[in-house]
Amino acid sequence: MAKPVPEGAGVFRLPSAKQSFVLDTLLTPVGAVPVVGGELVWRDLFGHYRVRWNIGRDRFTVEPGLYALGAPDNNSHVMVTANYKMSFDFLRRALSGSDVWILVLDTKGVNVWCAAGEGTFGTEELVDRIQASRLQEVVSHRRLIVPQLGATGVAAFEVKKYSGFSVCYGPVMVRDLPSFLENKCRATPEMRIKRFPFKERLVLIPVDSMQALKQGLPVIFALLLLAGFTGGLPFLEGMRSYGFPPAFAILTGIAAGTIVTPLLLPWIPGRAFSFKGGFCGLVLFILLYISFSSSTLNYSVLAQFSWLLMTLTVSSWFGMAFTGASTYTSLNGVRKEMLRAMPVQFAGMLTGIAFWTASLWMD
């Protein structure tokens, strides 16, 4: 290939059979290939649950290389996937009961689509991995089934040129694989479209809110401390009466941007995610403001307005951040949106904090 290859790339290597999900090994002309099943056990599912909460997500990997699902032979399909364990697990579960080869690329633990965007799920790695697995000695045909979303990183005609294997792009969703294979590797037009249904948006919420809290909690602590030291009340009381409302406002913004916005995405007015996020923030703020109306009586208009600004800017910011997880926003669209939204968001947040600080002295 044109680019220099990293040291050790393409050197023969089979994945370890000592990984928790490996059931057995299968003797092939190139050695003992690890065998996996299509059934996910509690240990796999617990791992999925953890990474959905952003715990250990960057080390949820399987070793790259060739695996056997069931008992494939030299005529069986070769499915290509990423070494994010969730990608690998979903693939083997979808093909449970089939006998296929699985070629796992080293994507540094990132899923197929994101890795394809970054280039790690790409032509070079695929060609190297074919060579490192001596795939041409394991199978007698020269066909690979690559996930369609991997096409962002893989050029089928180049793979053919450098490895001799022709790439057939499978469906977007792994659940369509069985009917794709039955239909002689032909996908219906519907199988080629990436949608973004409620359930897919729902599972993204924990990771998004955890990441948002990581950014938001330092600000909240700073505000609480500031509130405790000023306002002429004892520390804890000052923190409670002056610090809790803005802390609550920021948490409301995070909830609006990372929970309400993803869930209700298609029904929220507007197209820009910063607008959708801000809209959800406004609605949630009004609902909570009404519910807690009796507790707000002792605060100045300035203080109350500062809470609103904090909720709006935080929700707009995290709504905008959800573009990264969505399946239909474009680089130049997000860039345009950010150039317009970020000045407003920063100005709003600064004004909010300034108004709140001012209200500490005035109240």
Next chain:
Amino acid sequence: MAELRYLEDVVTLEYDQDKCIGCTMCTIVCPHGVFQMEAKKAVIVARNVCMECGACMRNCPTGAIAVEAGEGCVRGIINDFLGIEGPCC
């Protein structure tokens, strides 16, 4: 369910139909149905739903498609604004 659509007229997708050899690859890899075959040539039928993933460009054997591809994620774009080489997500 309401249809999910992003901003109009923002995408950088460019296509030179004279270079098309009718291999249909762009119609296969596009996750939003931007291309369709008409009279043995690919045509753009839904330009505004393009998400600039670049799959069509990468898989076009004659280089007929050009798009500024990349992940539209906030941190990556901020790094880009600031001129920092940094990770995206």
